[in-house]
Amino acid sequence: MRFPFGRRNWERNMDVELRFHLDQQIQEYMDQGLSRAEAERRARREFGDLEVAKDECRDQRPAEWLNHIARDVRHAGRSLSKSPGFAVAVVGTLALGIGATTAIFSLIYSVLLKPLPYPQSERIFSVETLLPRENSFARLPARV
């Protein structure tokens, strides 16, 4: 009886399955009169690269992309902890960058973008009158 769940069982099942295949092939060649060693060599050669085949089988598992992501994250973590100076620089740069952007955005937002705290604030206008005087204009601001 075999158990379908769990990574280790999965691996073992795959090993048993491939081993069975090779053994059958070896037996076939031995029945044709080859020595055990010769039969084994030939079976393996015909099968091709066993590890590559195993890897390709693993890639067919339904949630394999999750495993890939997990592996990438672990790899990233390992590489970063191997060069802490670099990691600090990267995190510092990101923190400064994000902080500065946020600060500037909040400033711009409150000064320029946020609607004024009046009802129908889009109807507030600034009205100015221009009085021609000698060579210059005097501005009389007025609010409506």
Place this chain on the structure above:
Amino acid sequence: MLILKIAALEPIHGYAIVQRLQQVSKDALQIRQGSLYPALYRLESRGWLKATWKMTEANREAKFYSLTREGRRQLENETTGWKRLCKAISLVLETTE
């Protein structure tokens, strides 16, 4: 498609699929053994094949693949598609003008 067809006949293990395909096609078709198993695993995870562990005649444990209902439908679709393609190609090849 060929693997599905072979597995449609009876539950069968990987090694026998290679043998059967060679024998049925009179040695014209040979699966590369290294790519057979990834293909089987893919067909299984798509739900077209299901696998059970059984004893062989030589009393060894082996993984036997058989077709699911969905696999049977897939096989029918692929077979129709293939036949249509073959007909089209031979129409072109047999044109005399």
